[in-house]
Amino acid sequence: MNTFALRGRRFAFAAVAPLIGLLSFSCAGGTTEAPAYTGDPYVVPSAVNQGGDVAQCRNTSECSGVDAGTCKHARCVEGACVVMNDQPGAICDEPNGELGECQAARCDSAGACVASTALDGAVCGELDTCTRSVCTGGVCGTPVTRDCDDGDPCTTDSCNPTTGCEWTANTSACDDGDPCTSGDACNAAGLCQGAPSCECKTDGDCISKDKNKCDGTSKCVENKCVNDAATAVDCSSLVKDLEMCESVECNVATGTCEVSLEEYKLCDDGNACTTGEYCNAAGACIVKTVVCESNCEDDTNEDGDADTDCDDIDCENDSACVE
Secondary structure: OOEEEEOOEEEEHHHHHHHEOOEOOOOOOOOOOOOOOOOOOOEEEEEOEEOOEEOEOOOHHHHOOOOOOOOEEEEEEOOEEEEEEOOOOOEOOOOOOOOOOOEEEEEOOOOOEEEEEOOOOOEEEEEEOOEEEEEEOOEEOOOEEOOOOOOOOOEEEEEEOOOEEEEEEOOOEOOOOOOOEEEEEEOOOOOEEEEEOOOOOOHHHHHHHOOOOOOOOEEEEOOEEEEOHHHOOOOHHHHHHOOOOEEEEEEOOOOEEEEEEOOOOEOOOOOOOEEOOEEOOOOOEEOOEEOOOOOOOOOOOOOOOOOOHHHOHHHOOOOOOOO
16 A cells, blocks of 8 residues: 655555545645635635644544634535534624614624624613613613512512612411411411311311211211211111110111110000100119009009099909909
8 A cells, every 4th residue: 555644644545545635735836725615605615724734633522632713614525624614603703893772792693703683582771780771673672670580479679779689578368278277377487378268178187077977978078078868877767676665766976776775765564554754774664653543453642632443433444343
């Protein structure tokens, strides 16, 4: 493989083959010219000369030391560092002439740094940190007071002309966004907080609060605990089997039907001569008042009048007294 030396380096012929016809060398010590390049619309057709030779490169990073100037950059093109214009609109820092209040320095398509219209919203005519204007269509607008609203109801917003926006904690009324709180206000920690005002948020809240297991399952309806009557405990089916002095009711703690003796419950002993019967603690039906002779042959004056047994008018039809 043929080789040759260039600026103190040896190159394989195959490695520099793409340069043949693009670079020309003078045997009498002349300069090496840059290749003509038309593949990029922003190319400036001039090579970078260093000591009489075109700066050689294998990639663009090897052209980083080239001072291409404002609105230009060096790129490696077919083995040589070639100067090109920056993209139009690129920001530059050395404009031709003074910049107006709503102008910015940007590169044009010819590779010059020129004054262009600043973007809308750019700050202009700043009087202090609290009063400023912004550019609109290249014109500086009327000064307006700076908006320091941080969107936090728990801060008082203000603007200090020297230091700018300031935010001070307050205790103002606010809305914490929770429908189940009331009296919302900012606390010492700067948080909006209210007192709980809803009985429930979920059915689970009602279940934990429900102390009566007999009146139906408790559900949360519009933040209030409401009993579902359809699920209430019904003990009526047990009534037909009760003894005279028994009663049945649902135990609110367990939600089950329980039969028990009911003291002082009214009862009927089956005797027409008694009235006001009631149950005692042992479940017996006790006579309160005797209104007639209930036994016409026991020599006992049950009703307390002047007559006893068959002499009492109450016994006139009794079999023991009929002759």
